[in-house]
Amino acid sequence: MIWRLAWRNLWRQRSRTLILMSAVTLSYAMVLAAMGVGDDSHFQMLDAAVEGAGGEVLVHGEGYWEARSGDILIDGAQTVGELVAAVDGVANVMPRVAIDGLLSTAVGNRPVQLLGIRPRAEVALRDVDADVVEGDRLDDTELRAPLLLGGPVAEELEVGPGDRVVLTATGADGELTRALFHVAGIVRSGRADLDEVLAYTTLEAAGDALGLDDQLVQFGVLVESGVEPETVQDRIREALPEGGAGLEVLTWREALPEMVGFIEIDDAFLYVYAVVIYLVVVFAIANTFLVSVLERVREFGLLNALGLRGGRLARLVLAETALMTALSMVLGLALALAIHGALARWGISVAAWGIEEIELAGVDLANMVMRSQIVVSKWVTASVLVAVATISSAIYPALRAARLAPAEAMRFYE
């Protein structure tokens, strides 16, 4: 009976109910949609951060990450690599040599960071060969000292596949060293921060150039799905000789704390934004329901006079709110899913807003396309909070209804 009355009462003031429902529907949908976009951009930032850091866990010589100096090396690299690969939860190990040096041709010079990599090992993080637009892939070439150059670097040095370039860098012994490389291919990743700075060669060619002997600069590690990088970090430390003395094992979060901080702050702002938006809505609803109760004082008096207890009158008001909330949330969820679907399919390009350069913690975000991603637990939490907040907004009006003295209420309009 309470629900039947509540349902009919809801439609007595059709336009008012529809306006209220619109407010709940739109605010709920906006909260969910903002959450979807926020989470997707965070995931993209996380992916970009892991890619920018070089893995979810990084193993390198102590002090390397801060100094980024090519002479801080991992000795006994083969053993260390095998120990790391054997750690439970490790999905992929990517050995690397990083050289800061100067590329020279007859036309000119260009500073680059040359990464010596095993292309197949890197595929799970970033498939460099997939970005080759001209010439051979690093994995396919038969050149002994192959080089993949970013498009802008190749243009500046006026070289193409088959041309020779000379790298000048500081060798493992601290002395200046020169090495000859042959351009195997040209890379265009679409990311200016990479294409203008990085060059790639094989791990062996980089080692030869620096005169390394069972030495590497870094192991990038990807962890298995569902395993926290921090857990693998601890296990790697335990697995390394002498607890990893002389080596540094960092998670990407430790390597890029600014990025982590930004995401946390962005997340917090999103919640604050959602709470503020929703508080406004809740107060509007509370006010409207209070007006609705005051308009029906005499009717509540009648119901109470007939024997409907105050508690059931309060339940009637709450039931009206619950029905309105349920309907609005169904519509709001449908709207949010539609927005999510559209964003997931088409996305919004950051570049389309005229933003050409946006970088965070060394990670380029200018090519980011804002999409939407549903984190079910967050959507459920937000939905429960919205439902509780909306229905709670009717508690005061419901109490007012419950506390009406029937004789007073019946006199209300006399």
Next chain:
Amino acid sequence: MTTTPGGAPSAETVMDDAAQPIRVEGVTKVFRQGPLEVHALRGVDLVVDQGAFAALAGPSGCGKTTLLNLVGVLDTPTTGRVIVGGRDVSSLSRGEAADFRLAHVGFVFQAYNLVPVLIAYENAEFTLLLRNRDPAARRQIVEPLLERVGLGDMMDRKPHELSGGQQQRVAVVRALATQPSIVLADEPTANLDSAASDELIDLMLELNRELDTTFLFATHDRAVLDRTPWVIRMLDGRVVEDGASR
């Protein structure tokens, strides 16, 4: 005093609860609004007998509605006792009062008597619904009563689709549906034209005789008082005359 159903009070004094469903003893009611005190009732004693058809008469502000509210357990007296169906209802909690009204009292108010979103049938069965009677039982009680008051073909009409007199008849059916010991009506004919007013009083008198239900109502309608066998006159918060109007 006692009356036969629909009849005038007799001199016979019967003290048992069943025979005297309404007893009011030394009741006062003071309304306070800030420093202002309004003495709505100033020591009222009243006994209404089983099956009576009695009217509270008097000018506006004389305390008729206040007294009805106390008897109907819609309000509590400042001092004195109100005994309905043998139970002192002067100090019931709000919840107990609601339950008591549902079990023992039927109401017909002056206006705004029906729930606007419910059809006539649903309004009539409302108190039975509150008493958790099953649908079949409700139908068995309500439909004959609605037929009896001439609304058999208007059961599915909303209140705004009924005339004032028809709405009051639905309210009478609702008041009687639970077979209460008393039916209280506050100016039930105030918003009706004379024909509808006559019809309503006819109906209440008939039901009073048929069901032996005690009716106590407030009115200042001279035509209604002329047809009422027992008139209790009030003035300035006191009962000044308790007897037959004719």
